Amino acid sequence: IKLYFQNKPLCSRFVVLVFFTLQGARVLVTGASTGIGEQMAYHYARFGAQLVITARREKVLQQVVEKCLSLGAQKALYIAGDMATESDPDKVVEFTLEKLGGLDYLVLNHIGPTPFSVWKGDIEHTRWLMKVNFFSYVQMAWKALPSLEQSKGSLVIVSSLLGKMAGPFTAPYTATKFALNGFFGSLQHELAMKNSNVSLSICTLGLIDTDSAMEKVRGVIDVPAAPASEAALNIIKTGATRQEELYYPWNTFAVTLTKDWIPFATNYIIRHAYNYIP
Numbered sequence: 001i002k003l004y005f006q007n008k009p010l011c012s013r014f015v016v017l018v019f020f021t022l023q024g025a026r027v028l029v030t031g032a033s034t035g036i037g038e039q040m041a042y043h044y045a046r047f048g049a050q051l052v053i054t055a056r057r058e059k060v061l062q063q064v065v066e067k068c069l070s071l072g073a074q075k076a077l078y079i080a081g082d083m084a085t086e087s088d089p090d091k092v093v094e095f096t097l098e099k100l101g102g103l104d105y106l107v108l109n110h111i112g113p114t115p116f117s118v119w120k121g122d123i124e125h126t127r128w129l130m131k132v133n134f135f136s137y138v139q140m141a142w143k144a145l146p147s148l149e150q151s152k153g154s155l156v157i158v159s160s161l162l163g164k165m166a167g168p169f170t171a172p173y174t175a176t177k178f179a180l181n182g183f184f185g186s187l188q189h190e191l192a193m194k195n196s197n198v199s200l201s202i203c204t205l206g207l208i209d210t211d212s213a214m215e216k217v218r219g220v221i222d223v224p225a226a227p228a229s230e231a232a233l234n235i236i237k238t239g240a241t242r243q244e245e246l247y248y249p250w251n252t253f254a255v256t257l258t259k260d261w262i263p264f265a266t267n268y269i270i271r272h273a274y275n276y277i278p
């Protein structure tokens, strides 16, 4: 390792360090059939982790697992589950603990599909989305905490800039992300105050070029989207280095500052950034 590090730039030393941390690590990634979750599965696989992935579509999960094995995962398994149900969040964690013999990283990333449109009073959808995007996260985290405590592991929550500031056309989604930030922000304090072994990272992402996100914003807003694979790698590094927060891309952090410092200007920019005719 010492020889390898000689004359290597800082960033590649960092990637090698993460590589050694993650080799053989026991990882559960949710929402890993597509998008950022799928890209995280491939990165963990390249780092030689032991992986369990989950989402609803079994056939797609099967294909992702096959690719993970070809990329170098020590182990790659899937379990299909619907996070809107009461039983599946527990079932997925139990399956992982049984198959991997414990857990080092729990990466909660899944989201239910939601319209990108003006709020039209669909309470049922909001309730359902809250179950998928929020309650299942709480349930899985609670189920996995004893194992993470034992392994000095990490809990990683994938959130959004919309968990820090509201935007139009995403009221139910924004509510679920604010709930995540509030709940896990509180838990972060509690874990630190009781000197827990578990690190908790909350990841604030801006617009990322996944198919589902691009489909929604195309023609409505013209903001550059960051690459999903790079977003995935940054989330993994944040968990592996036990940082409390990630802002990706970097300008999401700047936006969280301007919304408090110059709210009028920020609101003006937000309201004029969309192609919307009432």
Ligand code: NDP
Pocket: 030, 031, 032, 033, 034, 035, 036, 037, 054, 055, 056, 057, 060, 081, 082, 083, 084, 108, 109, 110, 111, 112, 113, 132, 158, 159, 160, 161, 205, 206, 207, 208, 209, 210, 211, 212, 213
């Ligand atoms: P995708 O829509 O690409 O992926 C969502 C994943 O969740 C899929 O694997 C889907 O698989 C799974 N899923 C959907 N519904 C359920 C359900 N009921 N139960 C279990 N799994 C489900 O999302 P992204 O990759 O774009 O986003 C990933 C994360 O990043 C999310 O937390 C999102 O909020 C966050 N983020 C993304 C941004 C972006 O611009 N892309 C911006 C900011 C944050 P299946 O259909 O097979 O169940």
